[in-house]
Structures are given as structure tokens and as C-alpha cells.
Amino acid sequence: MPELEDRLRAALTTMAEDVPESRDPRGDLDRRLAASRRSRHRLPTLAAAAAATVALAGVVAPVALDRGDPVRAGQAPSTSTESREDWRAEWPGFATPPLPLPLGREPESGLRLGLAYLENAEVGWLLYELGEPGPHPPQWREPMAGLDLERAVLAPRSPLEMATQLEAPPDLLAELEGLVVVFARDDVASMTARRGAGTPARIPSMLDGLSGKHFLFDLDGPVDGAVFTAHDARGDVLATVTG
Amino acid sequence: MDTATEDTPARIEPGAEFDALFDSSFETMKRLAYLLGADDPENIAQESFVRLHERWDTLAAPDRAAGYLRRTVVNLSRTRLRHLRVVRRVPEARPIHEVSAEEAVLAGDDHPRLRAVLAALPRRQRQVIVLRYWLDLDQNAIAETLGIAVGTVKATTSHALANLRRAWPERGER
Numbered sequence: 001m002p003e004l005e006d007r008l009r010a011a012l013t014t015m016a017e018d019v020p021e022s023r024d025p026r027g028d029l030d031r032r033l034a035a036s037r038r039s040r041h042r043l044p045t046l047a048a049a050a051a052a053t054v055a056l057a058g059v060v061a062p063v064a065l066d067r068g069d070p071v072r073a074g075q076a077p078s079t080s081t082e083s084r085e086d087w088r089a090e091w092p093g094f095a096t097p098p099l100p101l102p103l104g105r106e107p108e109s110g111l112r113l114g115l116a117y118l119e120n121a122e123v124g125w126l127l128y129e130l131g132e133p134g135p136h137p138p139q140w141r142e143p144m145a146g147l148d149l150e151r152a153v154l155a156p157r158s159p160l161e162m163a164t165q166l167e168a169p170p171d172l173l174a175e176l177e178g179l180v181v182v183f184a185r186d187d188v189a190s191m192t193a194r195r196g197a198g199t200p201a202r203i204p205s206m207l208d209g210l211s212g213k214h215f216l217f218d219l220d221g222p223v224d225g226a227v228f229t230a231h232d233a234r235g236d237v238l239a240t241v242t243g
Numbered sequence: 244m245d246t247a248t249e250d251t252p253a254r255i256e257p258g259a260e261f262d263a264l265f266d267s268s269f270e271t272m273k274r275l276a277y278l279l280g281a282d283d284p285e286n287i288a289q290e291s292f293v294r295l296h297e298r299w300d301t302l303a304a305p306d307r308a309a310g311y312l313r314r315t316v317v318n319l320s321r322t323r324l325r326h327l328r329v330v331r332r333v334p335e336a337r338p339i340h341e342v343s344a345e346e347a348v349l350a351g352d353d354h355p356r357l358r359a360v361l362a363a364l365p366r367r368q369r370q371v372i373v374l375r376y377w378l379d380l381d382q383n384a385i386a387e388t389l390g391i392a393v394g395t396v397k398a399t400t401s402h403a404l405a406n407l408r409r410a411w412p413e414r415g416e417r
Contacts, residue, residue, distance in 0.1 A: 004404060004407060004408055004411075005376060005404075007411075008357075008372065008376045008407065009377070011357040012357070012372075012373065012376055012377040013377065015277075015278060015357065015358065016274040016277065016278055016377060018277070019270075019273060019274050019277045019284060021270060022269070022270070022273065022285055025265075025269050025270075025285075025288075025289070026265065026266075028285075028289055029265065029269075029292055029293070029296075032289060032290075032293045033293060
């Protein structure tokens with residue numbers, strides 16, 4: 001076993017050296033911290049919850065489901081008071097992920113769903129896009145990042161707000177594990193979710209104050225393998241997303 | 244939404260200790276994210292330091308900063324990996340660190356072979372291996388970083404080494 005361990009150490013060290021040194025990491029950090037400071041001053045402590053909700057819904061709601069509707073696909077956000085660039089400045093964690101699709105550009109076609117979920121005391125954030133079949137192959141895309149709870153999708157006076165405390169009781173965090181918020185545009189009439197095991201997800205009553213059209217699910221476990229399906233008013237399937 | 248901040252307690256800005264930690268650990272944290280499989284290690288390392296900076300005055304002691312930092316890198320890498328699995332259902336191009344096992348064998352190299360073997364390990368086993376054999380953490384530190392019991396670290400390490408021995412044999416054993 002020692003030989004294996006020695007080989008492991010040597011190979012891992014070699015692998016790590018694949019990563020080139022950053023050119024200006026301190027400058028990058030300073031820029032992120034400056035953006036974070038602006039955000040903190042503008043959205044202080046727990047009062048930020050409502051603003052964060054507006055910011056998130058403002059980005060997701062207008063792009064939520066755009067398939068086959070070229071007129072609507074180019075529309076400006078209708079539920080937000082903040083521009084997308086404002087939003088990106090407020091959320092520095094989103095400023096630099098390798099986005100194959102810039103947030104500031106509407107897709108010509110395709111549909112998107114935004115997901116927020118809680119795991120290990122952090123709210124994760126996803127934005128999926130499923131391209132139209134046709135000359136281009138369908139693709140999944142996803143700007144994402146983990147978000148601090150302080151900045152998360154919160155409703156005032158909800159249990160989630162309590163979880164913004166860094167020392168939130170483990171039992172509370174455990175209770176909220178698997179909570180999923182799906183943001184959708186107005187043409188989504190209903191949604192269903194099934195856990196990875198295939199059983200329907202419970203729909204909790206919390207987060208009633210959340211802005212924007214959204215659907216809540218309690219997976220009571222990890223989001224991996226869960227399937228979310230959006231229906232229009234006629235019951236036709238608009239989109240299916242697997243977590 | 245520009246509410247007043249008068250009631251917000253004054254925040255202690257991190258100083259020289261944070262700067263020293265950044266200078267000494269940024270590249271290490273970036274490489275840790277890479278070895279854990281993240282495709283955007285620079286972003287993960289930066290985001291981890293931003294979070295540490297924001298929570299500096301809530302840490303009970305500055306020496307907890309390194310542990311907090313490691314946990315954040317591990318958690319963000321795990322989150323990133325999970326979503327990459329979704330993205331790669333219809334992959335546009337195979338990432339360099341996802342060389343297939345067959346290709347690795349043909350290459351006959353330890354380095355790409357280990358990439359493939361690591362990528363195939365269960366997430367927890369990969370984390371334990373990287374923290375133990377690259378970051379040289381002891382079992383207690385690994386347990387604290389991953390939020391699991393020391394006994395779980397021992398068992399996971401044992402299983403991971405057994406898997407590695409099978410999938411990554413010595414040249415003479417192949």
C-alpha cells in the first residue's frame with residue numbers, strides 16, 4: 001500500500017501542476033470584494049431578502065419558458081425593477097462563471113427554467129436552457145453558482161429567513177434540505193416534480209411571500225435525479241428538467 | 244431598496260491575516276478545486292475567498308479560516324460537478340480531465356490514468372483521496388472539512404485505496 005500511496009502523491013502533484021498560475025488573482029479578488037461591498041451596503045442584512053427575490057425573479061421570470069414564441073423571446077424583463085447588468089454587479093459570484101450563453105442575451109429559441117434549492121445551508125442556483133431540436137443539437141446550459149443564504153431567495157418571516165443565521169440549528173437546516181423553488185414565466189400553468197426514486201415531491205406551504213411566479217417542492221432529499229415538468233394551461237408539457 | 248444601514252453593526256474588515264492567507268493559499272485552493280473535478284477552479288477559489296472575507300469577523304478564531312476555506316472549496320466544487328453532470332448529458336466537447344479509461348490505458352501513463360480513475364471514484368472517495376494525499380491533511384482535518392466522522396474518513400479512505408489498487412495497478416501488475 002505504501003507504493004500506491006507514493007504513486008498517488010506523485011501523480012496528484014503532477015496533475016495539480018496542470019493548472020497555470022493566475023495572472024492577477026489579487027486584482028480579481030479586489031474587484032469581487034468591491035462588488036460585494038456595494039451589494040452589502042445596498043441590501044443590508046435580512047432586509048435584503050425581498051430585494052434578492054426581486055433581483056432573482058427579474059432575471060429568471062422573463063426568460064423562463066421561451067419556446068416557439070419569437071415575439072416574447074426578445075421582450076425585456078417585465079417583473080424586475082433592475083436591469084440584468086445591475087443584477088450581475090450585485091451578485092459577483094455570477095459574474096465570471098464560464099457561461100456559454102451570456103445572461104444579457106435572449107435566446108432565439110429554447111426554453112429555460114430557473115431552479116433554486118437548499119443544500120448544506122446554502123442555496124444553489126441553476127438556470128437550464130434546452131435548445132430547440134433542428135439544425136443545431138439540443139444543449140443544456142447552465143449559469144450557476146452557490147449562493148450564500150444571506151443573499152438567497154427568501155421570504156420574510158419564513159423558516160428560511162431563520163436559516164440565514166450562520167449558526168442556524170442543524171435540525172432546521174435538515175428540515176429545509178431538499179426544498180426547491182422553480183421560477184417560471186406566466187405561461188406555465190402548473191408544475192409537477194418527482195424525486196429521483198420516482199415518487200411525487202411534497203409541496204410545502206412556506207415561502208408564500210416569494211415574488212414572481214414560482215412553484216415550491218420539497219424533495220426531502222437531494223435534487224439529483226429529480227424530474228420537474230412544466231405544463232401550460234391546456235396541460236401540454238412545456239418543459240422537463242432533470243436535476 | 245436603499246435602506247439605511249444605521250442599525251447594521253460595524254463590520255470588522257479582514258486585514259493582514261486574510262491577505263497572508265490569500266497569498267499563501269489561493270493557488271492551492273484553486274488546484275484543490277481542480278483535483279476535485281471542477282472545471283472552473285479559479286472561479287471557485289475566488290468565490291471561496293470572497294465568502295471567507297465576508298464572514299471573517301464571524302469566525303471564532305482566525306486559525307479556523309483555513310478550515311472554512313477548504314470546506315467552501317469542497318462544497319462549491321461538489322455543487323459545480325453536480326451541475327456539470329446535467330450539462331454533459333449532451334456534451335459539446337469532452338473536457339480534458341474526462342479522458343476515458345480506455346484512452347488512459349492506451350496512453351500507458353500514470354498521470355492520465357489517474358485522471359480517469361479519480362473521475363470514476365465516488366465523490367466522497369475522491370475528496371478523501373485528494374485531501375489526504377495531495378493536501379496532506381490528517382484524518383481529523385479531513386473529517387472536519389467534509390463534515391463527517393473520523394471513522395467514516397477511515398472507511399472511505401480504505402475503500403478508495405482498494406478501488407484505486409484495482410483500477411490503477413502498478414505497471415508490473417497490469
